[in-house]
Structures are given as C-alpha cells and as structure tokens.
Amino acid sequence: xxxxxxxxxxxxxxxxxxxxxxxxxxxxxxxxxxxxxxxxxxxxxxxxxxxxxxxxxxxxxxxxxxxxxxxxxxxxxxxxxxxxxxxxxxxxxxxxxxxxxxxxxxxxxxxxxxxxxxxxxxxxxxxxxxxxxxxxxxxxxxxxxxxxxxxxxxxxxxxxxxxxxxxxxxxxxxxxxxxxxxxxxxxxxxxxxxxxxxxxxxxxxxxxxxxxxxxxxxxxxxxxxxxxxxxxxxxxxxxxxxxxxxxxxxxxxxxxxxxxxxxxxxxxxxxxxxxxx
Ligand code: FE
Ligand code: FE
Ligand code: ZN
Numbered sequence: 001x002x003x004x005x006x007x008x009x010x011x012x013x014x015x016x017x018x019x020x021x022x023x024x025x026x027x028x029x030x031x032x033x034x035x036x037x038x039x040x041x042x043x044x045x046x047x048x049x050x051x052x053x054x055x056x057x058x059x060x061x062x063x064x065x066x067x068x069x070x071x072x073x074x075x076x077x078x079x080x081x082x083x084x085x086x087x088x089x090x091x092x093x094x095x096x097x098x099x100x101x102x103x104x105x106x107x108x109x110x111x112x113x114x115x116x117x118x119x120x121x122x123x124x125x126x127x128x129x130x131x132x133x134x135x136x137x138x139x140x141x142x143x144x145x146x147x148x149x150x151x152x153x154x155x156x157x158x159x160x161x162x163x164x165x166x167x168x169x170x171x172x173x174x175x176x177x178x179x180x181x182x183x184x185x186x187x188x189x190x191x192x193x194x195x196x197x198x199x200x201x202x203x204x205x206x207x208x209x210x211x212x213x214x215x216x217x218x219x220x221x222x223x224x225x226x227x228x229x230x231x232x233x234x235x236x237x238x239x240x241x242x243x244x245x246x247x248x249x250x251x252x253x254x255x256x257x258x259x260x261x262x263x264x265x266x267x268x269x270x271x272x273x274x275x276x277x
Pocket of ligand 2 (some may be wrong): 152211256
C-alpha cells in the first residue's frame, strides 16, 4: 500500500493530525515533537492517544514519523548545546513510547569548524547515551544537503555515525530527496546508481522513510530549499520513478514542500495518481 502524507502541526494533538490526514487523503504524517526551536513539549494526553488509534485504524495509518527540533546540534563543540540536544532526545524518545514502533528523525548536526570527525564523535556519543534496548522507536539520521558544516552530506558520513553506535538495531536513515539532490547525488538521471551506492555504503535495509520534496536548486549546490512537487529541479518524472522504485515504494513518503494544507492535499492526489498500484 502507498504510504503518503506530509508534515503537520502537532499543536492540537494526535487525533487532530489523524483527522487532518483523513481530510487530505494521507495515511501517514510527520510532526515536530515540540516547538522547532526546542521548547518544552506538551504533556501527552492518554485519551487523545486512544482516540488517535481508533481513527488511525480506520484510515489505515500504520506508521508515523516524529521530527526532532531542527535546532538541536549533537555535533556541537559546546557542551551545553550537546547536553540540551541529549536531554531533548531522551525526553522525545520516552514520549514516543506512547505511540510505540514508530520513527524519530533528526538532523545529525553541524560541526561548526571543529571538523567532521569530532562532530561525528559527538553525535555517536549522544546516540549511545540516549538509545535504550527497551525502546521500540527507530531513530533516523536524515540525509543532509551539506549547507554550512552540516554532517550527513554524504552516505559515508552517515555510515561513520552508524558504525559508532552500539544499539545498531535502533538506527535507520531518512532520505530527503531535496537534500540528496543538493548534496550532489543525481537522483534525476541516475536513481539506480544512487541507490546502489546507498546500499553498498549504508545498506538499503537501514532506509526507513523518504522526505519527498522537489528542490529549488541545481544538484550539488548545498542549499536546502524545498520546492513544490514538479516545480523544482528534480521534477515530476524523477519523483514518479522514486515513489515507484521497487526498493522504495513500500516506505512511508512524507512531503515537506512549501504548502498549506490545500497544497498538500493536491500533491497527495497527484502522487497517488502516478503511483502504480
Ligand atoms: Fe528534516
Ligand atoms: Fe527533510
Ligand atoms: Zn530541508
């Protein structure tokens, strides 16, 4: 079954997000665990969760993707910044257990001048402290565009992080199509080659979700500016190949395109039309 959805506001809780999915034809969604700048998270409401599951069952939501605040920086040279990231992720992962067996995505971080190896060492250290054997959530490293000193701009850097993790079974990857394009991977003309490379370096079994975005910028520009589906440099033909690729088509696809709900509804309709059942 085609799992397609978009980023939604979590401000009214889980049931509200499921109801929005029903309205716009989605059967999965992404949401921020808290204010993107990393404030305190809302308390979990058990009744909201129960009602959410009723609705989710009815409309066929079987996986959801939480996104960590994008300001967390596990790679930072500043211990306070790393500690804040660690505490936030710990708390997020506890909260995720109210909706077990789902996905939690985060941006690996930026090394801000101290070098990739130290940045990666810092990320690994935090992951080894926050991951627990008991958790049912899979934590995803997002492929990044390589803006500034972002870590995760190529598959090798993600692999280097994964190599350092003790509980490897709790780790996966979320591939963002805008980011990998901007990072220099030719998913437009050579999707097969890019997926082969991903498989050789990381292993496609680690790939758990796709952020399906077009890009405002040319390949390799390291910009990270998302565009509406079909209106950017990736284009609708490449997006059609991505969502139908035998190695990708069963994954959840999440839109993070510059849209309001009606725009998302249109894009979901379009993607459903070009998805080969
Ligand atoms: Fe992201
Ligand atoms: Fe993304
Ligand atoms: Zn982005």
